[in-house]
Amino acid sequence: MIISVIGTGHVGLVTGAGFSEMGHTVICIDQNQDKITSIIDGSIPIYEPSLDEIVSRNKSSGRLHFTTDLAEGICLSDVIFIAVDTPQLSHGQSDLSQLESVTHQVAKASNNKKTIVIKSTVPVSTCRRIDRILRKYGNGTVFNVVSNPEFLREGKAVYDFMNPDRIVLGTRSDDKDAKRTMMKIYEPFEKDHVEIIYTTLETSELIKYSANAFLATKVAFINEMANLCDAVGANITELARGIGLDNRIGSSFLKPGPGYGGSCFPKDTLSLTVQAQEANCPVRIIESVINSNSSHIRRLGRRVSDFCAECWNIDCKSSLLGKKIAVLGLSFKANTDDIRSAASTVIIPFLIKQGAKVMGFDPVLSATEKFTDQFQDTIPTFEAKTDLDTVLWGADVVLVLTEWEEIAKIDWLKKRSILNSPIVVDFRNLFNPDLMRKYGYHYASLGRP
Ligand SMILES: NC(=O)c1ccc[n+]([C@@H]2O[C@H](COP(=O)([O-])OP(=O)(O)OC[C@H]3O[C@@H](n4cnc5c(N)ncnc54)[C@H](O)[C@@H]3O)[C@@H](O)[C@H]2O)c1
Numbered sequence: 001m002i003i004s005v006i007g008t009g010h011v012g013l014v015t016g017a018g019f020s021e022m023g024h025t026v027i028c029i030d031q032n033q034d035k036i037t038s039i040i041d042g043s044i045p046i047y048e049p050s051l052d053e054i055v056s057r058n059k060s061s062g063r064l065h066f067t068t069d070l071a072e073g074i075c076l077s078d079v080i081f082i083a084v085d086t087p088q089l090s091h092g093q094s095d096l097s098q099l100e101s102v103t104h105q106v107a108k109a110s111n112n113k114k115t116i117v118i119k120s121t122v123p124v125s126t127c128r129r130i131d132r133i134l135r136k137y138g139n140g141t142v143f144n145v146v147s148n149p150e151f152l153r154e155g156k157a158v159y160d161f162m163n164p165d166r167i168v169l170g171t172r173s174d175d176k177d178a179k180r181t182m183m184k185i186y187e188p189f190e191k192d193h194v195e196i197i198y199t200t201l202e203t204s205e206l207i208k209y210s211a212n213a214f215l216a217t218k219v220a221f222i223n224e225m226a227n228l229c230d231a232v233g234a235n236i237t238e239l240a241r242g243i244g245l246d247n248r249i250g251s252s253f254l255k256p257g258p259g260y261g262g263s264c265f266p267k268d269t270l271s272l273t274v275q276a277q278e279a280n281c282p283v284r285i286i287e288s289v290i291n292s293n294s295s296h297i298r299r300l301g302r303r304v305s306d307f308c309a310e311c312w313n314i315d316c317k318s319s320l321l322g323k324k325i326a327v328l329g330l331s332f333k334a335n336t337d338d339i340r341s342a343a344s345t346v347i348i349p350f351l352i353k354q355g356a357k358v359m360g361f362d363p364v365l366s367a368t369e370k371f372t373d374q375f376q377d378t379i380p381t382f383e384a385k386t387d388l389d390t391v392l393w394g395a396d397v398v399l400v401l402t403e404w405e406e407i408a409k410i411d412w413l414k415k416r417s418i419l420n421s422p423i424v425v426d427f428r429n430l431f432n433p434d435l436m437r438k439y440g441y442h443y444a445s446l447g448r449p
Contacts, residue, residue, distance in 0.1 A: 002026075002027065005029065005119075007029075010046055011083040012119070014157045021162065023063070027077060033068050047335075047336060047364045047366055049155065051158050071109040081117045083120055084099055088271065093271065093274050096123075107136075107141075108139075115181045115182075117148045118146070118147050121209070121271075123275050128145075148168065150208075151208070154335075154338050156335065168204050209272040209275070219257070223292070226446040239447075257343075257403075257428055258347070259297040261333075261342045262336075263341070269286050297346050298346065301347045303444070304399060305354055311423055319354075322357070324394055326398045326399070327360045327391075329362060330402065333403065335404075338367075339367055339374070348360065348379070358379075359390075360383070362386065372384050392419060397425065400424065407428075412424070416439060422440050422441045427445070433445060
């Protein structure tokens with residue numbers, strides 16, 4: 001059986017590489033010629049730990065191929081995974097234009113029976129729509145449409161793909177063929193006792209949104225609790241441990257931080273609320289989560305200026321004027337170069353608006369480049385570097401936004417001499433407040449006295 005994956009981005013490339021690692025023959029297809037050329041030449045276009053190793057291993061073994069020729073890739077394969085992006089439109093709906101365009105191309109190019117698997121995150125009923133398009137434009141070709149949402153986390157994508165908590169497969173209830181094909185593909189996981197959930201197309205589509213919405217809720221919840229801890233003098237670390245040890249709650253996703261970001265949680269939570277409104281069944285909890293998260297991120301910029309005003313005993317309205325702020329971490333979380341909806345994209349423009357001179361550090365060059373490209377018109381004064389000391393040198397304030405290992409292991413005692421002023425605002429709670437105080441720092445974090 002030959003598998004093709006259309007869309008060689010964060011999800012498609014990991015999916016293609018992962019299936020080839022499991023022993024399947026895979027053709028990865030993308031319309032972006034530069035991307036495909038660079039992968040063929042041995043350079044991976046995204047930062048994702050160990051992805052380069054499995055791509056290069058499976059390319060050499062002849063199981064993993066790359067092309068921009070969609071028609072040829074489709075003709076050669078039995079199963080076609082579609083992993084193109086489904087970004088957010090202005091009112092929160094999902095933009096399905098890439099998916100629809102690919103579907104028309106698949107319908108036109110297919111020469112015999114195909115199983116079409118939707119990996120992209122799509123609103124409920126999209127797979128049925130894809131099924132209808134394929135039947136209408138497929139010149140009599142038989143298509144089996146499957147929904148197989150992806151749950152991998154950027155930064156741990158290869159591990160997550162190879163070690164899934166579960167696999168969700170939605171099919172039409174009368175489609176036994178699709179189920180058999182998918183069982184064959186995922187057989188190695190089933191043998192490893194990974195639970196496979198067979199369900200309808202609609203339930204499968206909704207599982208993906210519900211999972212992300214639930215996780216986003218946990219993040220927003222713990223951030224609100226951290227703010228409350230600050231207000232009443234309680235400790236969020238101990239609170240999170242105190243609730244997380246309850247098996248019904250669980251300890252993951254209970255770390256306060258600068259709000260959720262990235263390419264998935266913001267768009268998927270919003271899309272879920274839109275789908276629910278359209279179904280006349282609003283999801284009020286998720287609407288509140290979205291509001292909570294965006295006001296949390298917005299409040300953090302103000303917390304930096306308030307804290308500095310307190311340290312320097314000056315007016316908070318002008319406390320950042322002319323000050324150099326070193327922002328540590330631009331990506332939305334560690335181990336990825338993805339800056340989409342990262343806290344840095346909101347907080348840095350705010351700080352610059354307050355008159356601060358901001359320099360950013362991220363250990364991954366592509367993250368610094370993406371950030372400067374995105375903001376070159378609106379904040380041309382902003383500079384980003386991959387060298388930590390250049391960014392820290394002469395800083396009046398250090399602001400920690402991402403939990404990169406390079407940031408978490410900073411020796412603050414040693415760095416003290418290159419800073420202009422010993423102020424560290426840590427929105428990832430990476431450092432010990434007592435130790436920071438002992439080293440002579442004014443140190444603020446989230447929900448810790
Ligand atoms: N990024 C994640 O962590 C993640 C996790 C789970 C699910 N998802 C979902 O997976 C989907 C893909 O996300 P992504 O982050 O991989 O997107 P991406 O933007 O990184 O990759 C999409 C790729 O599709 C290609 N493409 C677009 N139109 C094409 C066409 N007509 N023919 C061939 N290639 C085409 C683009 O060139 C791009 O390389 C989205 O629906 C997303 O919500 C993403």
